Amino acid sequence: MTVDYNLLFVGGGWKQPATSNRITAYAASTGEPVGSVPEALRPDVDAAVAAARAAFDDPAGWPRFPASERAAVLERFAEAFAARGPEIACRVSIQNGMPISLSGVLEASAPPMLLRYYAELTEKWSKPDVRPGRFGGRAIVVPEPVGVVAAIVPWNVPQGITFMKIAPALAAGCTVVLKPSPETVLDAFLMAEAAHEAGLPPGVLNIVPGGEDTGRHLVRHVGVDKVSFTGSTTAGREIAATCGGLLRPVSLELGGKSAAIVLPDVDLTTLMDRFFRATLLNNGQLCWLGTRVLAPRSRYDEIVDAVTGLAKSLVVGDPLDPETQLGPLVSARHRDRVAAAIDCGVRDGARLTAGGSCPEGPGWYLDATVFADVDNGSALAREEIFGPVLAVIPYRDEDEAIAIANDSEYGLGGSVWTADPDRGLAVARRVHTGSIGVNGYANDPVAPFGGVKASGFGRELGPEGLATYQVSKSIYIDQLV
Known part of the structure; x- marks a missing residue:
C-alpha cells in the first residue's frame, strides 16, 4: 500500500x-x-x-x-x-x-x-x-x-x-x-x-x-x-x-565530528544506554553525535572492548519494531557512501573491532562499526560519515584529550564521561563547541543549539x-x- x-x-x-x-x-x-x-x-x-x-x-x-x-x-x-x-x-x-x-x-x-x-x-x-x-x-x-x-x-x-x-x-x-x-x-x-x-x-x-x-x-x-x-x-x-x-x-x-571524551575515572559500563544515545542514536544519522571516542591510554583496551561490545549488542531490525535499536540507513546511495568511508578506514590502517559490513537481504542496513587505533589526523577522524561508525582515539592526559577534541574543523556537539560531574563541567567548558553534555547529551528546548567553525x-x-x-x-x- x-x-x-x-x-x-x-x-x-x-x-x-x-x-x-x-x-x-x-x-x-x-x-x-x-x-x-x-x-x-x-x-x-x-x-x-x-x-x-x-x-x-x-x-x-x-x-x-x-x-x-x-x-x-x-x-x-x-x-x-x-x-x-x-x-x-x-x-x-x-x-x-x-x-x-x-x-x-x-x-x-x-x-x-x-x-x-x-x-x-x-x-x-x-x-x-x-x-x-x-x-x-x-x-x-x-x-x-x-x-x-x-x-x-x-x-x-x-x-x-x-x-x-x-x-x-x-x-x-x-x-x-x-x-x-x-x-x-x-x-x-x-x-x-x-x-x-x-x-x-x-x-x-x-x-x-x-x-x-x-x-x-x-x-x-x-x-x-x-x-x-x-x-x-x-x-x-x-x-x-x-x-x-x-x-x-x-x-x-x-555537520559535526564531535568528541566523546571518556575520562579515566568513569565506569562506562554503567552508562552504556546514555553512551549509545550520545554516539549511535538514529543509526548514526545525527549531526551532533560523538563519533570520535577519546579514551585514556591507561584504560584504552578496556574502553575499546566496552564500545565494541555495545556495537555488537545492538538489536538490528525493522524500524517499525519497538525493540529495534539500529535500523537501516536512509538510502542505498547513503549506505554506500558510509561503507566507502569504512573501507577507507581499513586501508588507512585503523583496527576494525566491530561491524564494517552490510547484512545480506533487502533494505539499506549497515552493521554498527567500531575502529580502534585511530589517528586524529586520518579521514576517519576528520570527515563526517553520518552513519553508525565510531573511531576510538587514544589520549595521554586531560590536556591532550581537550586538544584532540578541539582539533577539528567542526564544533557542534560533544560529551564528557566521568564519575565527577564537576570535573566533567570543567572539561566541557574547555571544548570549543556549540553544545556539549556531561554523562549524556540532549537538545533541551530551553537551551540554544547550534555550532561553531564549520x-x-x-x-x-x-x-x-x-x-x-x-x-x-x-x-x-x-x-x-
Missing part, C-alpha cells in the same frame, strides 16, 4: 502543481516505493513565496496578530499535529529508517512541545522594552518579525528539525516557506494537514518539496527575508555565499531560537521642553 498526494500545500490550501514531476518515497528497510508527492519546481516556489509575502504584508495579517492570538493558533496546531503523531512517526521511520521508539519522541512528541513552548515564550519576549535615555528622552525597543522565512530541512529528523524552525518563526509573526528533503516527504504532507485543520491563516505556512534546484531558487528568491538551513557543511557554504551577496540573514546548522552559526531552541526570527526596532522619544 502506498500514500500518494497530488496537490501542494500553498497559500492556505491544496493547489495544483506547475508540472507533473513527482518525488517517490521509499522504505529504507525494503527499498520498495511507499508513496509519492508532487515535486515543487520554480513556479511553485514563486507561488509559495508570493503567498507568504502577501500574508506577511497584509495590514491585518499574521505579524499584526496579538501574541496571544498567535499563541492560540499554535496551540491548535499542536493539538492537530499530536492527533497525527503516531502516523507521522510511522511515516518517518519507514522512509529514513529511524527506529520507531525514537521517532515517537523526536517526530511525534517534540513538535507539539515546541509549538507550545514558543507559544508561551512569544507572549513574554514580544513586549516592547522601554529604556530611559541618556539625553533626556527614552528609547522603546520593539521586537518585530524578520519577514518571510525560507526553511530548508534534512531527512534525518525531518519533523523535529522542521519545528525547531517553524515553531519560533511562526510565534515571532513570520511567514514560512518550508522545503522538506526529497527522502522524507510523506510526513510533511501529514503535517500540512494538521496546519490546515488548525486554521493557520492562508500563506502563513507553505510547503515546497524538492531537490537542490528547488532549494537554490528558494534561497535566492527576492521575496525571502531570511534563510534557515540544516544540512551538510558543503551546502551550507553555498547558501552562506548566496545570502552574503544578498545581505540576507541566514542561520546554518551544519558546524555553522546561529542558534535554534531556547529564547535565542525565537530571537533569530526577530529584528529589534528602536524608537526614540524626545523629552518635551
Whole structure:
C-alpha cells in the first residue's frame, strides 16, 4: 500500500502543481516505493513565496496578530499535529529508517512541545522594552518579525528539525516557506494537514518539496527575508555565499565530528544506554553525535572492548519494531557512501573491532562499526560519515584529550564521561563547541543549539531560537521642553 498526494500545500490550501514531476518515497528497510508527492519546481516556489509575502504584508495579517492570538493558533496546531503523531512517526521511520521508539519522541512528541513552548515564550519576549535615555528622552525597543522565512530541512529528523524552525518563526509573526528533503516527504504532507485543520491563516505556512534546484531558487528568491538551513557543511557554504551577496540573514546548522571524551575515572559500563544515545542514536544519522571516542591510554583496551561490545549488542531490525535499536540507513546511495568511508578506514590502517559490513537481504542496513587505533589526523577522524561508525582515539592526559577534541574543523556537539560531574563541567567548558553534555547529551528546548567553525552559526531552541526570527526596532522619544 502506498500514500500518494497530488496537490501542494500553498497559500492556505491544496493547489495544483506547475508540472507533473513527482518525488517517490521509499522504505529504507525494503527499498520498495511507499508513496509519492508532487515535486515543487520554480513556479511553485514563486507561488509559495508570493503567498507568504502577501500574508506577511497584509495590514491585518499574521505579524499584526496579538501574541496571544498567535499563541492560540499554535496551540491548535499542536493539538492537530499530536492527533497525527503516531502516523507521522510511522511515516518517518519507514522512509529514513529511524527506529520507531525514537521517532515517537523526536517526530511525534517534540513538535507539539515546541509549538507550545514558543507559544508561551512569544507572549513574554514580544513586549516592547522601554529604556530611559541618556539625553533626556527614552528609547522603546520593539521586537518585530524578520519577514518571510525560507526553511530548508534534512531527512534525518525531518519533523523535529522542521519545528525547531517553524515553531519560533511562526510565534515571532513570520511567514514560512518550508522545503522538506526529497527522502522524507510523506510526513510533511501529514503535517500540512494538521496546519490546515488548525486554521493557520492562508500563506502563513507553505510547503515546497524538492531537490537542490528547488532549494537554490528558494534561497535566492527576492521575496525571502531570511534563510534557515540544516544540512551538510558543503551546502551550507553555498547558501552562506548566496545570502552574503544578498545581505540576507541566514542561520546554518551544519555537520559535526564531535568528541566523546571518556575520562579515566568513569565506569562506562554503567552508562552504556546514555553512551549509545550520545554516539549511535538514529543509526548514526545525527549531526551532533560523538563519533570520535577519546579514551585514556591507561584504560584504552578496556574502553575499546566496552564500545565494541555495545556495537555488537545492538538489536538490528525493522524500524517499525519497538525493540529495534539500529535500523537501516536512509538510502542505498547513503549506505554506500558510509561503507566507502569504512573501507577507507581499513586501508588507512585503523583496527576494525566491530561491524564494517552490510547484512545480506533487502533494505539499506549497515552493521554498527567500531575502529580502534585511530589517528586524529586520518579521514576517519576528520570527515563526517553520518552513519553508525565510531573511531576510538587514544589520549595521554586531560590536556591532550581537550586538544584532540578541539582539533577539528567542526564544533557542534560533544560529551564528557566521568564519575565527577564537576570535573566533567570543567572539561566541557574547555571544548570549543556549540553544545556539549556531561554523562549524556540532549537538545533541551530551553537551551540554544547550534555550532561553531564549520558546524555553522546561529542558534535554534531556547529564547535565542525565537530571537533569530526577530529584528529589534528602536524608537526614540524626545523629552518635551
